[in-house]
Amino acid sequence: MISTLIQDPKNYVENPAKLPVLSDKWGQLEPLASTFDHVDGLFYFTYVVCIFFFVLITGVLALSVVKYRRKTFDQPAASNVTHNTPLEVIWTIIPLIIVMVMFVWGWKGSNDMLVAPADARQYKAVAKQWNWAFSYPGSKVQSYNELWLEVDKSAAFTLQSTDVLHAFFLPGMRVKRDVVPGRQQTAWFRPTKTGDYHLFCAEYCGQDHSKMYALVHVVTADEYAKKPWDVLKDSTPAESIASGENIYKALCISCHSVNGTPGTGPSWGGAKGLFAKDGDKVIGRAREVVLADGSTQTVTVDEAYIKESIAMPNAKKVAELPYRNNNMSAFADLDERRVNCLIAYMKSLASN
Amino acid sequence: MTTNVPAYEVHAGEHGGAKPNFLNVTKGFMSWAATLDHKRIGIMYLIGVTAAFLAGGLFALLVRLHLWEPTGLLFDNATYNQIFTLHGAFMVFIFVIPAIPGSLGNIVLPIMLGAKDVALPRLNLLSFYLWVTGTCFALYAILAGGFDTGWTFYAPYSLYSTQAVISIGLGIFILGFSSIFTGLNFIVTTHKLRAPGMTWFRMPLFVWAIYATSILQVLATPVLGITILLVAFERLYGVGIFDPRLGGDPVLFEHFFWFYSHPAVYIMVLPAFGIISELVTVHSRKPLFGYKLIAFSSIAIAVISFLVWGHHMFTSGQSTYAMFAFSFLTFFVAIPTAIKEFSWVATIWKGSIAMNSPMLYTLAFLIIFAIGGLTGVILGALNVDIHLHDTYFVVAHFHYVMMGSIALAFFAGLHHWWPKIFGVIYNEGLAKLACGIIFVGFNATFIPQFVMGSRGMPRRYATYIEDYQPFHQASTIGAMVLGAGVALMVGYLVHSLLAGKKAMQNHWGGVTLDWLSPTPPPLENFDEAPVVTTEVYDYSTLDLKTTQTPVR
Numbered sequence: 074m075i076s077t078l079i080q081d082p083k084n085y086v087e088n089p090a091k092l093p094v095l096s097d098k099w100g101q102l103e104p105l106a107s108t109f110d111h112v113d114g115l116f117y118f119t120y121v122v123c124i125f126f127f128v129l130i131t132g133v134l135a136l137s138v139v140k141y142r143r144k145t146f147d148q149p150a151a152s153n154v155t156h157n158t159p160l161e162v163i164w165t166i167i168p169l170i171i172v173m174v175m176f177v178w179g180w181k182g183s184n185d186m187l188v189a190p191a192d193a194r195q196y197k198a199v200a201k202q203w204n205w206a207f208s209y210p211g212s213k214v215q216s217y218n219e220l221w222l223e224v225d226k227s228a229a230f231t232l233q234s235t236d237v238l239h240a241f242f243l244p245g246m247r248v249k250r251d252v253v254p255g256r257q258q259t260a261w262f263r264p265t266k267t268g269d270y271h272l273f274c275a276e277y278c279g280q281d282h283s284k285m286y287a288l289v290h291v292v293t294a295d296e297y298a299k300k301p302w303d304v305l306k307d308s309t310p311a312e313s314i315a316s317g318e319n320i321y322k323a324l325c326i327s328c329h330s331v332n333g334t335p336g337t338g339p340s341w342g343g344a345k346g347l348f349a350k351d352g353d354k355v356i357g358r359a360r361e362v363v364l365a366d367g368s369t370q371t372v373t374v375d376e377a378y379i380k381e382s383i384a385m386p387n388a389k390k391v392a393e394l395p396y397r398n399n400n401m402s403a404f405a406d407l408d409e410r411r412v413n414c415l416i417a418y419m420k421s422l423a424s425n
Numbered sequence: 426m427t428t429n430v431p432a433y434e435v436h437a438g439e440h441g442g443a444k445p446n447f448l449n450v451t452k453g454f455m456s457w458a459a460t461l462d463h464k465r466i467g468i469m470y471l472i473g474v475t476a477a478f479l480a481g482g483l484f485a486l487l488v489r490l491h492l493w494e495p496t497g498l499l500f501d502n503a504t505y506n507q508i509f510t511l512h513g514a515f516m517v518f519i520f521v522i523p524a525i526p527g528s529l530g531n532i533v534l535p536i537m538l539g540a541k542d543v544a545l546p547r548l549n550l551l552s553f554y555l556w557v558t559g560t561c562f563a564l565y566a567i568l569a570g571g572f573d574t575g576w577t578f579y580a581p582y583s584l585y586s587t588q589a590v591i592s593i594g595l596g597i598f599i600l601g602f603s604s605i606f607t608g609l610n611f612i613v614t615t616h617k618l619r620a621p622g623m624t625w626f627r628m629p630l631f632v633w634a635i636y637a638t639s640i641l642q643v644l645a646t647p648v649l650g651i652t653i654l655l656v657a658f659e660r661l662y663g664v665g666i667f668d669p670r671l672g673g674d675p676v677l678f679e680h681f682f683w684f685y686s687h688p689a690v691y692i693m694v695l696p697a698f699g700i701i702s703e704l705v706t707v708h709s710r711k712p713l714f715g716y717k718l719i720a721f722s723s724i725a726i727a728v729i730s731f732l733v734w735g736h737h738m739f740t741s742g743q744s745t746y747a748m749f750a751f752s753f754l755t756f757f758v759a760i761p762t763a764i765k766e767f768s769w770v771a772t773i774w775k776g777s778i779a780m781n782s783p784m785l786y787t788l789a790f791l792i793i794f795a796i797g798g799l800t801g802v803i804l805g806a807l808n809v810d811i812h813l814h815d816t817y818f819v820v821a822h823f824h825y826v827m828m829g830s831i832a833l834a835f836f837a838g839l840h841h842w843w844p845k846i847f848g849v850i851y852n853e854g855l856a857k858l859a860c861g862i863i864f865v866g867f868n869a870t871f872i873p874q875f876v877m878g879s880r881g882m883p884r885r886y887a888t889y890i891e892d893y894q895p896f897h898q899a900s901t902i903g904a905m906v907l908g909a910g911v912a913l914m915v916g917y918l919v920h921s922l923l924a925g926k927k928a929m930q931n932h933w934g935g936v937t938l939d940w941l942s943p944t945p946p947p948l949e950n951f952d953e954a955p956v957v958t959t960e961v962y963d964y965s966t967l968d969l970k971t972t973q974t975p976v977r
Contacts, residue, residue: 101880102879103881112811115806115809116803116812119802119803119806119809122799122802123799127796127799130770130795131792131795133774134770134773137770137773137774138773138780141775141777141778142780143710143777143779150775150777150964151777153711153712154714154775155713157771160771161715168759168763172756172759172760172802172805175802175805176752176753176805178806179805179806179809180745180749180752182807182809183745183748183807185808186808236581238579238581238582240740242815244812244816245881247811248811248812249740249814250742251740251741251742253669253675253676253742254669255672255673255674256674256742258742271881273883274883275814275883276815277575277579277884279573279582280502280506280573282502282506282886283888283889284502
């Protein structure tokens with residue numbers, strides 16, 4: 074239903090940009106952009122070993138079928154040998170040696186991925202259905218579904234989930250870590266190339282799992298110093314509305330439509346939307362809400378109500394079904410300027 | 426192989442029709458529904474699991490069609506999530522786990538041992554009806570709104586999802602009991618009902634494989650039952666074992682789930698190994714290479730498979746020591762598996778190879794299983810798995826083992842024992858054609874998935890970024906071809922029941938007891954109780970008069 078409203082992952086980031094393209098070169102892995110080159114090394118090593126054994130097996134099969142095909146009704150087998158001890162020892166020992174090499178190589182590599190170097194910058198990524206929020210060291214402003222990192226600078230992440238399992242997956246960096254509610258998980262990597270990269274949620278997390286997408290910008294030290302995540306255009310009403318719309322697409326669109334279509338949460342627009350237009354004036358509509366203690370009351374939508382509902386969604390839940398039964402994730406850490414942009418956008422949706 | 430050869434020489438000339446067999450000895454609905462005959466129960470399983478396979482396959486085709494477009498072609502996201510969950514749940518719990526033991530195992534194992542029936546025929550019938558009941562709960566769950574948790578039911582999503590999770594959970598709980606009872610029955614049968622002279626090392630390898638499977642079924646399945654009960658308690662009463670909001674731990678669910686579900690992979694695949702072991706020897710007319718090694722490797726796999734569950738959770742935040750142990754043991758389990766593959770290939774080498782349809786399916790299995798097993802080695806490497814975990818690479822690997830290997834081995838076994846069970850033979854030309862279509866379609870479906878998975882395409886995505894579209898489209902086309910091949914196979918198999926030619930007494934020229942009993946077998950399998958005097962797979966005892974003229 075509501076999910077059909079948004080299909081383009083571009084709509085999921087606050088500042089729509091050109092999406093990164095996977096390498097169009099023919100190859101198994103997309104180009105590596107972090108220091109974890111041991112992943113590719115071992116991948117291609119095992120790949121070659123696999124191809125060798127595959128060719129060996131299919132080759133012997135093909136030769137057998139050609140050479141020893143039954144040609145007469147009563148043809149017996151060319152040989153009835155059932156044991157060949159040297160051969161059996163060889164095909165036990167050689168694979169064992171090969172897989173032990175793979176095992177040690179892989180284990181050492183995975184140890185590198187566990188512990189971040191001491192000079193790494195500490196970021197925080199909070200996953201919730203179905204978006205990512207990133208916090209930066211020394212900055213109070215978060216970014217949503219977009220992440221800026223400095224090239225050649227180790228980035229360490231604390232990963233948290235506010236609801237169900239997610240996974241923090243950057244294929245270009247060869248990094249993946251489950252994000253487990255109730256646990257603090259960690260991940261780190263050092264990006265080695267500037268550019269834009271995909272961040273997927275890799276652990277199934279419900280309806281819009283496939284749209285839980287973020288864009289990772291790896292930028293130079295100069296660009297990083299400008300704190301690009303802290304750039305919000307809200308100096309004119311039109312800019313505020315445009316920024317608000319981007320934030321809406323990044324955070325809210327999974328559950329709220331703007332055209333009156335019902336979703337997991339109530340629509341912001343349409344006949345039952347948040348605001349109505351009376352000539353030039355925008356006035357809040359009245360709606361029935363359920364308080365935390367279960368009693369109902371009627372409120373008129375205004376800025377205070379919206380701010381409260383963003384920070385504490387369950388304080389005054391819309392009483393209408395099914396919204397009454399659905400829970401919204403709290404966005405208590407959304408900064409005030411962005412909240413104001415969202416309110417400006419909500420007001421722009423008002424209809425007569 | 427047996428002392429009672431004269432009985433079969435007499436029988437060979439006038440096979441089929443004249444004498445009553447288990448198919449026509451009694452008639453009417455109740456003679457089937459309340460039967461205690463292992464062969465009839467096996468046929469009821471066969472019909473049931475085939476229906477489940479076709480339903481699961483239909484869901485798979487819907488999934489593939491939907492993914493034709495990056496934005497999704499058919500459904501909204503919530504519906505897509507239900508469809509892929511249904512595909513997984515039907516295929517794993519209702520089709521693959523019971524498929525081979527329930528149908529071919531039930532029919533063939535007692536005959537191979539020289540027994541009149543399984544040791545506990547009533548329990549056998551109960552297993553079947555538990556399977557039916559569990560399947561009914563799964564169907565009810567669809568009607569009650571469906572479920573969207575994935576077949577893995579990971580907490581806490583499965584605790585919060587508002588859909589029919591308890592209904593399907595109860596269904597799987599009941600299916601689990603069906604599986605346990607079947608395993609128990611086969612263990613007792615193997616220990617107690619072997620014919621005189623049938624020592625452990627004279628047992629055909631299919632019996633060894635089913636025996637190893639049965640041990641796993643009895644030991645591992647209760648853990649799944651407990652886990653599902655805990656999920657149900659948690660949903661109903663808020664117990665707080667897995668729910669982090671109540672102080673529970675979602676990773677504990679993963680441990681419990683995979684403690685069953687990894688051995689379950691071998692519950693599914695060991696019977697397939699057993700079928701292939703039989704088929705390579707019969708259709709190469711050559712004793713199995715490394716009989717004891719194959720038998721012991723089944724047991725080794727069964728034991729080690731209990732100790733590798735953590736390799737499903739390398740990204741979950743395990744300690745480095747846990748990762749060390751699980752990765753090591755995962756690589757270790759590759760060795761007995763490789764020994765099996767090499768032994769099969771060595772059996773075919775210098776054989777007398779009949780290129781008939783069961784052998785074609787077997788060769789298809791050997792090629793596909795090589796890919797499935799080798800890509801498993803890639804996934805066992807810790808750092809590589811971290812990149813590939815939860816991507817289409819894993820999906821493709823899993824399907825190479827589950828669909829490409831197990832389902833193909835099931836098809837191979839079905840073609841092999843079809844003339845034995847029903848006394849009729851299908852159209853050989855169509856069978857070869859269908860095998861070719863299935864082989865091509867299968868590889869076209871899943872090779873693109875390996876590529877896009879290694880390039881980062883996550884699994885369980887209703888929509889995806891456009892870069893992956895060519896791979897998805899190739900995969901979808903492959904799936905349609907695969908579906909057509911399966912449809913053709915079902916078509917000619919059903920047709921053979923209505924208008925197939927009569928099969929020979931020993932159609933392919935096997936020397937195990939299943940080929941020495943009358944075709945189709947009588948109610949209690951043998952006219953005289955068999956006594957085993959020769960070693961297993963001794964083709965010098967083969968009586969060529971009872972076999973078909975060779976298919977070139």
